[in-house]
Amino acid sequence: MTFPNLSLAILLFAIHTATSAACLNQRVSLQVLGSGGPELDDGRNSAGYVIWVNGKARLVVDAGSGTSAAFGNAKADFADIQAILLTHLHVDHAQDLPAFIKGSFFTARDENLLVLGPDGNQRMPATTQYIERLFGSQGAFPYLSDYVTPKQQNDYHIIAKNIPLAKEQIVTHAVSKDISVSATPVHHGPIAAIAWKVETMGCTLVFSGDTSNEYKVLPDFAKHADVFIANTAIPENAGVAAKNLHMTPTEIAQIAQKAKVKKLVLSHFMNRSLSKQPFIYKTVTKLFSGPVVLAEDGMRVSL
Numbered sequence: 001m002t003f004p005n006l007s008l009a010i011l012l013f014a015i016h017t018a019t020s021a022a023c024l025n026q027r028v029s030l031q032v033l034g035s036g037g038p039e040l041d042d043g044r045n046s047a048g049y050v051i052w053v054n055g056k057a058r059l060v061v062d063a064g065s066g067t068s069a070a071f072g073n074a075k076a077d078f079a080d081i082q083a084i085l086l087t088h089l090h091v092d093h094a095q096d097l098p099a100f101i102k103g104s105f106f107t108a109r110d111e112n113l114l115v116l117g118p119d120g121n122q123r124m125p126a127t128t129q130y131i132e133r134l135f136g137s138q139g140a141f142p143y144l145s146d147y148v149t150p151k152q153q154n155d156y157h158i159i160a161k162n163i164p165l166a167k168e169q170i171v172t173h174a175v176s177k178d179i180s181v182s183a184t185p186v187h188h189g190p191i192a193a194i195a196w197k198v199e200t201m202g203c204t205l206v207f208s209g210d211t212s213n214e215y216k217v218l219p220d221f222a223k224h225a226d227v228f229i230a231n232t233a234i235p236e237n238a239g240v241a242a243k244n245l246h247m248t249p250t251e252i253a254q255i256a257q258k259a260k261v262k263k264l265v266l267s268h269f270m271n272r273s274l275s276k277q278p279f280i281y282k283t284v285t286k287l288f289s290g291p292v293v294l295a296e297d298g299m300r301v302s303l
């Protein structure tokens with residue numbers, strides 16, 4: 001009698017062990033809040049994503065303009081968010097942060113909110129300074145200062161942390177028992193910028209952020225990712241200045257191929273790349289053998 005039960009237990013253990021290493025992709029998905037850039041006439045929200053885990057919106061990655069409204073349209077609940085990850089502090093990636101925080105007043109949120117973003121450099125403030133300049137008592141929105149210096153017991157607090165910019169350094173944070181995030185600095189001209197990796201339920205999602213890939217860290221950082229979200233702000237024939245800030249479609253495809261990512265999402269289009277989408281898609285699919293998705297606002301991407 002005990003022998004079959006023991007076999008069953010071993011079998012169940014084996015199944016569990018096998019599936020815990022694989023991506024439980026039924027439980028995780030990516031939703032695009034904004035797939036555009038900073039332009040006013042590109043018809044898209046600026047950069048932003050939400051990651052759903054077990055039916056709950058758990059992470060926001062970038063918070064460009066329009067993303068807070070898109071978050072509501074996605075029926076996501078801000079009380080469920082465990083962290084906001086920022087790739088850098090350009091307007092098209094960080095502008096809606098105050099809108100999210102003010103909007104959270106009307107939700108049931110009472111858990112502290114982790115906001116992780118790059119440390120500062122000569123051109124950009126650190127993420128902690130950005131938060132202070134927005135919500136501090138001397139900031140742009142002093143009426144929201146309770147979020148950085150809570151006066152009442154039931155106020156939640158923003159916990160901001162800076163990711164150091166030392167090249168090739170990878171910093172990892174456990175956001176919850178199910179979600180771990182890692183960041184590594186990337187080259188985005190003179191701007192302090194990082195790429196993000198999110199690991200949850202055995203699945204890995206990597207966000208390039210805006211980068212020229214001059215540091216060449218992404219093929220390793222994105223190794224075997226289930227989805228790689230690559231910012232596609234320029235076409236192949238862009239000028240030198242634009243290439244100092246952004247990857248070309250060929251570079252994106254080469255990174256994805258080298259990293260053997262399982263799915264590539266092209267996002268963060270600007271008019272100059274949006275108008276050449278068919279050509280970009282052709283270029284990328286020639287060099288990358290996996291599936292390629294052209295992001296659109298509101299799109300839900302399965303892993």
Ligand SMILES: [Zn+2]
Nearest residue numbers: 037090092210
């Ligand atoms: Zn950008």
